[in-house]
Amino acid sequence: MLVDARNPLNIGAAARAMSNFGFRRLRVVNHYRLAFREARSAVGAPELLREAEECRDVPEAITDCSFVVGTTAAEARRIEHPLHRLEAGAEMIRTCTASGSHCALLFGSEKRGLSNSDISFCHCLMRIPTREEHSSMNLGQAVAVCLYELIRGDAPAAIEDTAPHATGEELARMEQELLKCLLLSGYTKPGAEAATEERVRKLLRRMQLSSEDARTWTGMLAKMQLRQRKDSRT
Numbered sequence: 001m002l003v004d005a006r007n008p009l010n011i012g013a014a015a016r017a018m019s020n021f022g023f024r025r026l027r028v029v030n031h032y033r034l035a036f037r038e039a040r041s042a043v044g045a046p047e048l049l050r051e052a053e054e055c056r057d058v059p060e061a062i063t064d065c066s067f068v069v070g071t072t073a074a075e076a077r078r079i080e081h082p083l084h085r086l087e088a089g090a091e092m093i094r095t096c097t098a099s100g101s102h103c104a105l106l107f108g109s110e111k112r113g114l115s116n117s118d119i120s121f122c123h124c125l126m127r128i129p130t131r132e133e134h135s136s137m138n139l140g141q142a143v144a145v146c147l148y149e150l151i152r153g154d155a156p157a158a159i160e161d162t163a164p165h166a167t168g169e170e171l172a173r174m175e176q177e178l179l180k181c182l183l184l185s186g187y188t189k190p191g192a193e194a195a196t197e198e199r200v201r202k203l204l205r206r207m208q209l210s211s212e213d214a215r216t217w218t219g220m221l222a223k224m225q226l227r228q229r230k231d232s233r234t
Helices: 008-021 046-050 086-098 139-152 168-185 193-206 211-233
Strands: 027-029 053-055 067-071 083-085 103-106 124-127
Touching (some): 008 046, 083 086, 086 103, 086 124, 086 139, 168 193, 168 211
Parallel strands (some): 067 103, 083 124
């Protein structure tokens, strides 16, 4: 998944790398409205590029994903998420896909990488172990390196009888109900709504909830709001 890539040639190069290593589903979150579908750099992958899904934002792009991994060079940035080297992150993704869950691998823009808001939708972060003196990579190269690592390891045996992880859509519903409860309770301070929302989003993803647990919590939180509103009227 490419978030705010600025150069159509880089998007084409990413599509070429995906075709090289057998990955077929590309999603593009593009606020620059780039004409990327005919990029010459997508050698051998024009169909993959033409079928790329365009999403208006990260939440829409990860709706059906149960595990979201962001990529970062981690330069001069405060990281609150678990940060793994490429090898460990790839192993986690392979394990998740073996259970039948959908995973998303996010790459940020060439200039700034993923924003803090983008990262707040991730369960963890992954970095390519480049040298500190020159840590950033070309977007197309970074995609190729990560995808090679994903296919390089042995595929884990299929996991059975494991509760499916909550999808992005299920976590978003739970997040909204929890934010409403926090607002009703007075926990959320005026002017701090955005910061509270980002903290809640990160917290929910660290919890690694199952789909059933997320739905249960959403129902409980909705019920709590009814009680809070009833008490406020008495």
